[in-house]
Amino acid sequence: MSFSPRVAWVIALDCEARPIRDAFGLAPVPGPAPYPIYRSPCETHWMVRSGIGRNHGAAATMYLHQIMGGGAHIAWLNVGIAGHANLPLGTGRRVNQILEVSTGATFYPTQVFDSQLMGCSLFTVDEPQKTMDGDGLYDMEGSAFFSIASRLSSQELVMLIKCVSDHGVDQDTFPSRDTISGWISTLESTLMVAVDGLLALSAMEADRLSAPDLDPLLRGRHFTVTQTHQLRSLMRRWTALKGCALVDTVVNPDDDARGVILRLKNHLDSLATDWREP
Amino acid sequence: MIETIYIERSVLDHPRTQGILGRFPGAERILIERYGEVFNRRGQNFRLQKKQPALILAYKHDGHVLSTPPGYGIGGEHNYYFSHLLNCLYDCRYCFLQGMYRSAHYVLFVNYEDFESGMEAVLARHADEDVYFFSGYDCDSLALESVTHFVADTLPFFRDRERAFLELRTKSLQSRPLLDTDPVPNVVVAFSLTPDHVAQSLEHKAPSIARRLAVMGKLARHGWSIGLRFDPLIYGEAWAEQYEALFDSVFRAVPIERIHSVSYGPLRFPKKMFKDIVQLYPEERLFAGPLELAGGMTAYPEELEAEMAEFCREKLSASLDDTVFFQCTPEIR
Numbered sequence: 001m002s003f004s005p006r007v008a009w010v011i012a013l014d015c016e017a018r019p020i021r022d023a024f025g026l027a028p029v030p031g032p033a034p035y036p037i038y039r040s041p042c043e044t045h046w047m048v049r050s051g052i053g054r055n056h057g058a059a060a061t062m063y064l065h066q067i068m069g070g071g072a073h074i075a076w077l078n079v080g081i082a083g084h085a086n087l088p089l090g091t092g093r094r095v096n097q098i099l100e101v102s103t104g105a106t107f108y109p110t111q112v113f114d115s116q117l118m119g120c121s122l123f124t125v126d127e128p129q130k131t132m133d134g135d136g137l138y139d140m141e142g143s144a145f146f147s148i149a150s151r152l153s154s155q156e157l158v159m160l161i162k163c164v165s166d167h168g169v170d171q172d173t174f175p176s177r178d179t180i181s182g183w184i185s186t187l188e189s190t191l192m193v194a195v196d197g198l199l200a201l202s203a204m205e206a207d208r209l210s211a212p213d214l215d216p217l218l219r220g221r222h223f224t225v226t227q228t229h230q231l232r233s234l235m236r237r238w239t240a241l242k243g244c245a246l247v248d249t250v251v252n253p254d255d256d257a258r259g260v261i262l263r264l265k266n267h268l269d270s271l272a273t274d275w276r277e278p
Numbered sequence: 279m280i281e282t283i284y285i286e287r288s289v290l291d292h293p294r295t296q297g298i299l300g301r302f303p304g305a306e307r308i309l310i311e312r313y314g315e316v317f318n319r320r321g322q323n324f325r326l327q328k329k330q331p332a333l334i335l336a337y338k339h340d341g342h343v344l345s346t347p348p349g350y351g352i353g354g355e356h357n358y359y360f361s362h363l364l365n366c367l368y369d370c371r372y373c374f375l376q377g378m379y380r381s382a383h384y385v386l387f388v389n390y391e392d393f394e395s396g397m398e399a400v401l402a403r404h405a406d407e408d409v410y411f412f413s414g415y416d417c418d419s420l421a422l423e424s425v426t427h428f429v430a431d432t433l434p435f436f437r438d439r440e441r442a443f444l445e446l447r448t449k450s451l452q453s454r455p456l457l458d459t460d461p462v463p464n465v466v467v468a469f470s471l472t473p474d475h476v477a478q479s480l481e482h483k484a485p486s487i488a489r490r491l492a493v494m495g496k497l498a499r500h501g502w503s504i505g506l507r508f509d510p511l512i513y514g515e516a517w518a519e520q521y522e523a524l525f526d527s528v529f530r531a532v533p534i535e536r537i538h539s540v541s542y543g544p545l546r547f548p549k550k551m552f553k554d555i556v557q558l559y560p561e562e563r564l565f566a567g568p569l570e571l572a573g574g575m576t577a578y579p580e581e582l583e584a585e586m587a588e589f590c591r592e593k594l595s596a597s598l599d600d601t602v603f604f605q606c607t608p609e610i611r
Contacts, residue, residue, distance in 0.1 A: 096282070097308050108308070108316050111282065112330040119282075119306045154323035201326055208325070208560060236556070240566035269568045274515035275475040 001071050002043070003210040005202035007195055008068060009047040010061050010078045010145050015177035017049050019185040020079060024195075029067070035060040037067055044199070050141065054100075054124065057141030061148045073205035075157040075198035076149035079191065081165035081180055082122065082137040083129055088164065089175070090183040092190055093120035093137060095160035100143035101125045107146045110156050113197035117161065117190055128169040137162050157201055159194060163187060212239050217247065223257040231257075234264040241271055280425070282306045282332035284316050284383070289337050294388040298335060298425060305333075312336075317364075317381045325558045327382035328369050333425070338362070338387035342396030346412060352466070352505065352539040352604050354410035354443060358400055360393050362386065362428055363417035368449060369482035371564050372510050375416065377551035384417075386426055394435050401442055414447025414468070421450040430455040437462045445505060449484045451493050461501035466538045468505025469494050471528065473520035476512045480564060487524070491531035503538035509606050510545035511586045513567060513578055518589055525593050534597060542590050543606035544583045545569075552576040 009026075011017040017038075020026070024045045026038035035056075038047040046068050050060030061076070068074060087093070096119035098107040111119070121136040124143035132138055142160050149158040163183045165175055175183075212235035214228070223231060238247060250267045251260050283305045289295045290309065299307065310316055313336035346357040364385040366375055387393075401409055413419045413428075423429050429446060433455070436444045444465045456467060472480070474487045485493075498504050506528060508521070545564075547555065549571060556565045569576050577583060587605060594603070 096306060106310075106315060108284075108310075108319070110322070110327060110332070112326050114281075119308075121308070150321045154326065155319075155321050156323050156326040204326070205323075208558075236560050237566035240561050240563050268566065271567075272513065272515040272517070273563045273567055275473070275479045275512075275520070276515075278479075 054144035058144040082162035097121040361416035367421040419446035498536035509543035
C-alpha cells in the first residue's frame with residue numbers, strides 16, 4: 001500500500017470525466033476492467049467512470065479502491081451533474097447533506113477546509129426526476145458513493161461537488177454532452193481548490209497511518225505475534241521521542257527478540273520528555 | 279470561527295437558537311432531526327474534524343444532571359455534573375474528550391432551563407445540605423461563552439441559591455460575563471494550569487499560561503473565588519523545577535485569600551480510550567512517555583505519580599492552608 005497522498009475521482013459519465021482527465025493529466029489504465037480506470041503519471045490522481053445509478057456508483061468506488069491497493073488515507077471526490085428546482089444551469093455546489101430517497105438514509109459530508117463552494121443538500125433518487133421540490137440537488141449516485149467511500153476512508157476525506165444541469169428532466173431541453181463538459185471545465189479552478197484541500201488531508205492521514213518500519217529488527221530474529229505487537233508499540237514510541245534516530249544505538253546485533261524488546265523498553269522508559277524542545 | 283451549524287428541527291424556533299444563528303449570519307445551516315445522526319455516526323475522524331468543528335444546536339431530553347464519578351470533587355459530599363455543551367474549543371493532547379466522542383463537533387443543548395430544573399431537583403433531594411455542580415466536565419465552561427451565553431444566563435440561578443455551588447472549569451480568557459456582574463460567593467472559577475512549556479506543547483489553541491494568570495488576577499481582584507487545577511500532572515525533564523516556577527507565577531498573579539481550592543490529579547486513561555487516542559496521535563510525545571497499564575488504566579508508574587503529587591502538595595502547602603487541597607483521581611466514565 002502506498003502512503004502518499006491520493007485523490008480518487010468517481011465520475012458517472014464520460015462527458016463529466018473528460019475535462020477532469022484533461023485538467024489533471026489522467027490517462028487510461030490499460031487492460032480489461034468492469035469500469036474504466038484512469039490515473040495521473042505520478043499516481044496521485046485516480047479515476048473510475050461508474051455509469052449511472054447507485055449500484056454502479058458503489059461498485060465502481062469499491063473497484064477503484066481495490067485497484068489503488070487500498071488505504072484509509074485516500075481522499076474521495078465525486079463530481080457530476082444534478083438537477084435543481086431553480087439554481088442557474090452550470091452552478092457548482094458542494095454537498096453537505098444527502099438523503100437517499102428510497103431508504104430514507106441520511107449522510108452528512110463534513111467540510112474541514114474552505115472549498116470556496118456554497119453547500120447544498122442532495123437527494124439521491126433511483127429515477128430521473130421530472131419535477132423538483134425545495135432547495136436540494138437531485139442525482140442518482142451520491143448516497144451510494146458517500147456510503148461506501150466514507151467506510152474506506154473517513155467522511156472528512158469524502159467530497160461531492162455537483163453542477164446544476166437541469167430543472168427537471170425534459171429530453172428536449174436536457175444539455176448536450178459538450179455543454180456538460182463545458183460546465184465541468186468552468187469549475188476547474190474550484191476543483192483545484194478542493195483537490196488541494198483533500199490532498200492536504202490525505203497527506204496528514206498518510207503520515208498518521210504509516211507504521212514504523214519493523215523489517216530491520218524482524219530480519220534474522222523470530223518474533224511471536226505478541227512480541228511483534230510489542231515491538232510495533234515500542235517503535236511508535238521510539239519514533240515519537242527520537243524521530244529518525246537509528247535503533248542500532250540501543251539494540252545489539254546479537255539480541256534475540258526478547259532482548260530487543262527489553263532493551264528498547266528500558267531505554268524508552270528512562271527518557272524524560274523535555275517540553276522546552278518543540 | 280463557526281462555518282457550519284446543524285440545527286435540530288425541534289429547536290429551530292427556540293429563542294436561544296435564533297440568537298446564536300444571528301451571531302453567525304454567514305454560517306451554513308443544515309436542518310437535522312436528532313443530533314446523534316451527525317455526532318454519533320461511525321467513520322468520523324476526530325483529528326481531522328478538529329481542524330474545523332461545526333456547531334450542533336440540540337435539545338437535551340433527559341439526564342441533565344448526573345452524579346460525578348467517585349473521586350471527583352472539591353470537598354463537598356454531594357457532587358454532580360452537567361453537560362450543556364459537548365466538546366471543547368481547545369485541543370489539549372491529554373484530554374479524555376479526544377477518546378470520548380466520535381466527533382469533534384460542538385453540541386450545544388439550548389434548553390438551559392431544563393438543566394436548572396435538574397439542579398433544582400437535586401437540591402431538593404439534599405435539603406439543607408451543600409451541593410456541588412461541575413460544568414466543565416465535557417467542555418471548557420467558558421471558552422464558547424461568546425456563542426452560548428450559558429454562564430451569563432445561569433449565574434442568577436446560583437446567586438439565588440447559596441447552598442448550590444458551581445465550579446466553572448476553564449482555560450479561557452472569557453472573563454466578561456464574570457467581570458460585568460458582582461461576584462457570586464458560591465461560584466468558583468477554576469483554571470486548569472500546566473507549566474508553560476507543557477502548555478505550549480500540549481494545550482493546542484488554548485491561551486498561554488501568562489494570559490490565563492492575568493485573567494485569574496483580574497477576576498480575583500473583582501472578588502471571584504479562584505480554583506487552581508493542576509490536573510493532570512505531566513511528567514518530563516525538570517518537571518519539579520517547572521511546576522515550582524508555575525506555582526510562583528500563580529502566587530504572584532492571584533491574591534492568596536481569593537484561592538478557594540487547589541486540586542491536582544494524575545494523567546490516566548482507560549485502556550481502550552488510550553488505544554484510540556494513540557491511534558489518532560501516534561507521533562505525540564506524551565503517549566511515548568513512561569506510561570504503563572495497571573488495573574485497566576494507562577498511567578505513569580505509581581511511584582512517579584505519588585512523587586509528583588507529593589512534591590506539588592509540599593510546595594503549595596508553603597503558601598496555602600491544608601483545607602483547600604483536594605487530590606482528584608476520578609475514574610473516567
